[in-house]
Amino acid sequence: MSSDPILRLEGIVKRFGNFTALHAIDLDISEGEFLTIVGPSGSGKSTLIRLLVGMDDLTEGEIRLRGKRIDQTPANKRPTCMVFQSLALFPHMTVGQNIEFPLRIRGVAPEQRKIRALELLDLLHLPRSYHEKGVTQCSGGERQRVALARALAFDPEILFFDEPLSALDYRLRKALEKELKDLHNRTGKTFVYITHSLEEAMVMSDRIAIMKEGRFVQIAVADEIYSRPVNRFVAEFMGEVNLFDVEGVDGGVFRAPEMEIHVNGGGGDFGLSLAPGETGTLVVRPEFMRFLPSGETADFILSGILHAEYALGSRIQYEVEISGGEMVTVEKLREDRFTGALGDTVVLGFDLEAVHLIREAGHEKH
Amino acid sequence: MKSIDHKLGFLNALPLTLVLGVSFLMPLLVIAGFSVMPQKVFSLLHLPDFSSFAVILKQGYYKSLLWSLGMAAAATVILFVICWPLAYGMAKVFGRFSLVLTIAVVMTLFVSENIRLFGWSLTLMKGGLFEGHMRAWFGVGFDGLLYNVPIIIFGLVYVYFPFMLFPLAQGISMVPDDARQAATDLGATRLQVLRHIDLPLAAPGIMVGSLLTFVLAAGAAAESKILGGQAVIVIADDVETAFTFGQNWPLGAALSLILILIIGAIAVYGISKVDLDAIMGRKGR
Structure with a gap:
């Protein structure tokens, strides 16, 4: 991970009226890493991820993807994509149509779309017959996988996750955490994950960034954060x-x-x-x-x-x-x-x- | 337990079923009975006779039916295009201003439709509010804007505006914001989001609004009478004339029946295409 960062944030500031949600955030994300941003609610992590995918405009600062500024690029033109907390699956479409959506938008031919969708179903351990299944008929864990497959179909440079596991029960969450880490290893994509759960962060991440009140408090590998916290906040946050x-x-x-x-x-x-x-x-x-x-x-x-x-x-x-x-x-x-x-x-x-x-x-x- | 629930449900539904049967189904049956009476005869003792339907074809009554359906379709399409952005705003953007807008639109319903149409007539007629001002201020006079087909369609659009707006706003409010955001995030342009996300997910609202406006407009007579003069005769006009001035009940009944069948078929088809429970709020997702 010594090469140039895939994503570089420089002095990101976000204000809502008088309230400053993010205070001059700097961060380099390396190609292929699994970075988790952890913080209590209200720490600004959701605000940050919304800026990164382009759903909100930043007040100050620059976002560079492979050296190219993207902070003024609209969300639908950015080569990044996000798995929503709510998953945001399209309820009127089948599993297959959901997964193929980004390809359909790009005008990929139906046969090729289907080939890719079936590959992704395989990758995420979903039966191929699910291609025709209504997405509302899927269970929580299956929907999670469909949302992941849809995001991967987009083939993003960076895949963002906004607490997608938080609504699941404990056992399923544990299983999916491991699956997600495994998926990261197999795809080699850059994953940026936000969560308020430190356990989740520890299981999956290469690096963890701890956030508090719109600032990063500590960015390091999990072991270091656990054994060498920089302050009381991090120490207490880590269990x-x-x-x-x-x-x-x-x-x-x-x-x-x-x-x-x-x-x-x-x-x-x-x-x-x-x-x-x-x-x-x-x-x-x-x-x-x-x-x-x-x-x-x-x-x-x-x-x-x-x-x-x-x-x-x-x-x-x-x-x-x-x-x-x-x-x-x-x-x-x-x-x-x-x-x-x-x-x-x-x-x-x-x-x-x-x-x-x-x-x-x-x-x-x- | 289950059988008790079933019985209770049946018993609860019974009174309304009876009321609907008597007040809704009976008149329909009476109309159907009248329509197969011989022309100009009033007798219940006769064999079914379809001469009224032949008269409709021969004497060109189907033209007024086509005018009604055509103008209703035009008004529905125009209303959809006008109301979509407004309904979108009410459902997603305006916030508390939506309430003001709702009250303003509902208030217009407090005044009788005929009176409002006469208001437009006075505004648009030759020497009326609009043309009179144009002549007085700029010296350009013209023939007035009434008595043509476009003005009838304008009247329909004006009168049935709330019947499109509110179902549409309800439909749009059912489109989850995150689905729209996710589609954008996955590369969709605004137009693609509209086509793949907004329109299909708001379909129940679109269907309800369109059916309401179409059905009401297809059976409307006041707009063509008050604003349209005699430019075109609509089917509701023909029905009224047949029952009153013409004293030809079988003809009136036959015309009504045809209108009811056409509209009924369209409504049943439309409703079968969407999940009405979604908009009525019974089924939680």
Whole structure:
């Protein structure tokens, strides 16, 4: 992905009256990548995708497709296409007519259209007999595939997705996420996907861009976003997390209230340095928290009272109330289940490798 | 359970079925009975006789039928073209202004059709509002705009405007915005979106509006009388004359029957082509 980007966004601004929905967005999208833009509702991700496909005009900035400006090109002249949240299938047409629509618009002969439609039905694991089926008679998952097939029939340079899986039930969604990733691998097309579900993003994407209030907060591969979030927003958005306020003290060591720190035997520089007086946030994922049997130690130690236990299927989640009333979340695989009773006093520990430091103080308690 | 539902449904439908049977079907049967009476005879004791239908052919009554159907068709087409953009605006663009427009259009229905047509007559006649002003201000006089076929069609268009506008707006409002956007996104031009998305998806509204205007216009007499003078005789005029002035009930009945059959056939064909439940809102998609 070192070559020139297929799509380049430069300083994209979108205002609705006095409200600025997008603040100078810059983004390069590489050919063939699966990029997911994730953000809570109202973060501007839908606005952005509407600009990219040409359904809205941008206020400022440039969109370049392979170096050519397309931001003034009307939607029907852009070589991109989108799978809608509602799918936007044409209810009065059969599955075949839906898939063939972009070809029909281009004046492709009926026989060739049909050949292509049948190929796409195969590609999306739909029976060929569906060509004649009314699109309203299809199930949710089938409609999803029809919408995909129709978009692929258009043969777009970039395929955009506006949360197309959000209306489906959990199991079907999980299956289609994998199918979509598989489809991406097989077609080699550039996919740009927006969603509010981080899980969806993690399963499918090469890169994830996290959006908040009309700006990108972090753009990186999934692993990096998960283990090295740039701020508290990203850390919390990426699922369950424990955040501890810390403050730098003399000698490059920092102090966390209610926490014993035993790194390198309890002192000295251990790589996570904060200047004296500087504040930050320590990020620890619940799966890196351990219950410490007596006699064992860890780099960081906390004690508290076991408050609650939740079964999450393959994992068990525990909530431990530490002094100050804050809750710490711990997750264990089912086979490593902790055998304490609720109300017991427990000691928690985690090690330096599991820790990520954000140089941003905690304004909000989670 | 199911059989109780069925019985209840039947019982609920019964009163209206009876009312319709008596008030709608009976007159039709009476008309049909009259139409096969011998000419100029009033007797219920006779064999069916189709002489009235022969008279219609021989004496050229079919011409007025053709005029009626032709002008109704023209008015329907013109109304569709005029109302489409307006209905589109009402359904998708105007927002609250649609309500104002709806009220304005409905208000015209509060005044009797004849009075409104006489208003147009006064406006368009020689020495009327329009020609009189033209003569007074610019010195160009002309013969007035009444008493021809186009003005009758204008009258039909004017009178039946709401009957096209509202069903059309209803039909267009059923076209999902995202389908239109998706079609554009997939490369369709505005014209292609109109042809492949808007028209087929608004078809129930188009059909209802067209049938209403066509059926009403085909049976209309006031426009041709008031605005058209004697330029052409329409079928409704002939029916009225036959029943009243002519006292030839079999002829009037035969003319009515032919009109009813033609219009009925068109209506049944049209309705069979679209999903009326969609516009009536019974079937949720």
